[in-house]
Amino acid sequence: xxxxxxxxxxxxxxxxxxxxxxxxxxxxxxxxxxxxxxxxxxxxxxxxxxxxxxxxxxxxxxxxxxxxxxxxxxxxxxxxxxxxxxxxxxxxxxxxxxxxxxxxxxxxxxxxxxxxxxxxxxxxxxxxxxxxxxxxxxxxxxxxxxxxxxxxxxxxxxxxxxxxxxxxxxxxxxxxxxxxxxxxxxxxxxxxxxxxxxxxxxxxxxxxxxxxxxxxxxxxxxxxxxxxxxxxxxxxxxxxxxxxxxxxxxxxxxxxxxxxxxxxxxxxxxxxxxxxxxxxxxxxxxxxxxxxxxxxxxxxxxxxxxxxxxxxxxxxxxxxxxxxxxxxxxxxxxxxxxxxxxxxxxxxxxxxxxxxxxxxxxxxxxxxxxxxxxxxxxxxxxx
Numbered sequence: 237x238x239x240x241x242x243x244x245x246x247x248x249x250x251x252x253x254x255x256x257x258x259x260x261x262x263x264x265x266x267x268x269x270x271x272x273x274x275x276x277x278x279x280x281x282x283x284x285x286x287x288x289x290x291x292x293x294x295x296x297x298x299x300x301x302x303x304x305x306x307x308x309x310x311x312x313x314x315x316x317x318x319x320x321x322x323x324x325x326x327x328x329x330x331x332x333x334x335x336x337x338x339x340x341x342x343x344x345x346x347x348x349x350x351x352x353x354x355x356x357x358x359x360x361x362x363x364x365x366x367x368x369x370x371x372x373x374x375x376x377x378x379x380x381x382x383x384x385x386x387x388x389x390x391x392x393x394x395x396x397x398x399x400x401x402x403x404x405x406x407x408x409x410x411x412x413x414x415x416x417x418x419x420x421x422x423x424x425x426x427x428x429x430x431x432x433x434x435x436x437x438x439x440x441x442x443x444x445x446x447x448x449x450x451x452x453x454x455x456x457x458x459x460x461x462x463x464x465x466x467x468x469x470x471x472x473x474x475x476x477x478x479x480x481x482x483x484x485x486x487x488x489x490x491x492x493x494x495x496x497x498x499x500x501x502x503x504x505x506x507x508x509x510x511x512x513x514x515x516x517x518x519x520x521x522x523x524x525x526x527x528x529x530x531x532x533x534x535x536x537x538x539x540x541x542x543x544x545x546x547x548x549x550x551x552x553x554x555x556x557x558x559x560x561x562x563x564x565x566x567x568x569x570x571x572x573x574x575x576x577x578x579x580x581x582x583x584x585x586x587x588x589x590x591x592x593x594x595x596x597x598x599x600x601x602x603x604x605x606x607x608x609x610x611x612x613x614x615x616x617x618x619x
Contacts, residue, residue: 249312252291256320260285265321271496271587274323276359276401282323283356292325293354297338300350311529318488328360328398329353333406336423336476340464349425361402361428363393363450364473373408373473373603374417378452380409380424387411387424387462389455395601399435399448402428408469421469425461432456440597442590477603486555487525493558494518500584501565510565517557524550542615545608552598552605559592 241249257265264278286292287301294310296302305313317324325331334353337346352358369375378391389409399405405426412420426433432455438447464472494517504510524547531543563570566585574586599605613619 245308245312248309249316252313252316253320255289255291256317256322259289260320260322264323267321268323269321269492269496271584271591276398279323279326280356280359283325283329286322286325287355293330293334296330296334296350296354300334300338300346301354307529315488318492326356326359328362329356329358332362332476333360333425336406336472337463339475340468340472345425345460345463359398359401359403361396361399361405361450363396363405363407363426365393365395367392367394373477374421374470376408376410376421378407378409379413380411380422380457383456385459387457387459389424389426389452389457391452393450393452394447395438396435396448396450397446397601399428399450400437400445402435404428405433405450406463408473411469412467415467418470420467421473422466423463423469423472424457425463426452426455426457430455430457440594442593444590444594446594486551487521487528490551490555490558491521491525493555493562494521496584497558497561497565500562504565513561517554517561520550520554524554542611545603545611546616548602549605549608549612552595555598556592556595559588559595562588563592 260282264274264282267274267278283292290301290303291313293301294303294305294313298304303309314324330353334350337349337353341349349358353360363378364373364376366376366378368377376391378389378393380387380389382388387409389407391409393405393407396402396405405428407424407426408421409424410420411422414420428435428450432453434451434453436449436451437445438449440446463469494514498505498514501510501514505514527543527550528547531547562584566588569581569585570588570592572579572581572586574583574590576586579586603611
């Protein structure tokens with residue numbers, strides 16, 4: 237693998253850096269770089285600035301806004317975006333349902349949804365997880381039954397991230413209860429203002445409201461909202477989750493977190509154990525970054541390489557390790573409430589513990605790390 241950028245690649249990196257640091261509002265980037273909470277309006281404003289310049293969905297087909305870049309260009313785009321503090325385009329839109337629609341949906345459905353999805357005119361939610369299914373996605377029990385031209389949906393989804401802001405939700409539903417469980421699943425797009433659909437908040441251990449339950453009680457869904465063919469949902473789910481696992485290897489973001497930890501460590505860098513801990517994390521991140529490039533380079537026909545499970549597994553472990561480092565650097569100050577008014581404890585230290593607690597979820601969502609180990613054993617190691 238060539239590790240040195242060509243003249244063209246360096247020019248491309250510079251082009252991306254200049255755009256991100258001049259065209260995306262500084263107020264949004266500062267909030268990201270200082271670890272503040274980012275509002276939905278900030279995410280929308282940022283993504284629309286990217287989309288206006290053709291930089292929101294470079295990995296999509298060109299007719300729907302893609303840029304036909306090389307894998308290395310996409311890597312540089314993402315790295316410079318994160319380095320500048322630009323919020324990444326909403327993954328539910330750009331990395332999950334967008335590529336699925338581009339691959340499997342009818343032309344009419346693509347024209348209806350893809351432009352609005354790229355521009356975040358629609359905020360998508362993900363309706364995959366269920367209370368009793370967990371990482372056994374095929375164990376879902378939410379049903380969709382034909383009623384004339386429509387579907388009638390009943391059931392419950394859970395851990396729906398940012399569902400309180402959702403306009404539409406893409407769901408996996410059971411459409412054939414008699415088939416083998418993977419073969420009786422379909423994908424429906426559901427307007428979240430539909431009668432019978434209810435979003436209930438779940439309070440997390442860090443005190444935040446990030447995830448939700450979504451209940452469906454006799455929700456009527458037009459037949460035209462079926463993606464692809466009936467009972468083809470498992471194929472689309474695997475396609476989507478493969479993309480998600482590449483996306484949840486947060487190399488660039490963890491690099492930024494680690495660089496910030498070094499900057500904030502101050503006198504603690506004199507401690508050889510702290511220096512050794514940081515050096516080990518930097519080396520692990522470099523190894524993960526090289527692996528991510530290999531995985532992207534070997535993904536064919538839009539289908540992610542099975543090694544994307546390695547990225548998900550190791551990426552979330554490093555993400556958690558860096559958040560733990562931040563807590564240790566903050567020490568007792570990490571126990572000061574984030575919202576403490578008039579506190580002389582810096583915000584980064586007050587947020588260290590909530591962020592640490594929040595990232596415990598990283599090894600569960602997107603297919604738990606235990607599931608990823610099974611995939612690695614079966615599809616890569618042949619065990």
